[in-house]
Amino acid sequence: GEDVEQSLFLSVREGDSSVINCTYTDSSSTYLYWYKQEPGAGLQLLTYIFSNMDMKQDQRLTVLLNKKDKHLSLRIADTQTGDSAIYFCAERGGGFKTIFGAGTRLFVKA
């Protein structure tokens, strides 16, 4: 079945870049997403990329998609303490099924 995998923890220093990686298995994925979950809150969409794109940039966020390797990454430039949260990778194929990973907890050290 479909599967999305990501590492559980990442620690960076304030001002550095963070790179969160994700792999997925469904080759028919149409959209791939990054969601952010802050403490005590639900998930909020950060950014998404359509499967025919390689890269998408949105201010400090850069999404890279390697469709051949089914690898998605999220780069956060100039990481701030306010970026500390759990980041979920998700992919959607057909229908209503959006599959999420376990989330990567980003810890930003001042």
Next chain:
Amino acid sequence: ETGVTQTPRHLVMGMTNKKSLKCEQHLGHNAMYWYKQSAKKPLELMFVYNFKEQTENNSVPSRFSPECPNSSHLFLHLHTLQPEDSALYLCASSQDHTGIDTIYFGEGSWLTVV
């Protein structure tokens, strides 16, 4: 405020209790979802409703019973739960399954089964 409201935010229940989680969306969406979030596990899709009809049930135990009376409201009825059912239950909605179809999440209901 995401437009998806869940109540209660926290619930503690015994294994023999019956309780319900409620979700309401004010976004005019047609699809609603229940997800279960447990520590260090992928977010688990439990149920999907589209135009009030259930389109997905991911082998969820019958002690979880969803109800969708209309496109704006979704309930999760709970009875005879187990301690391992303790988790954050997230409700979400989306317009439909075409296009970008961004899923909007509520803040979740923290459930503890004792």
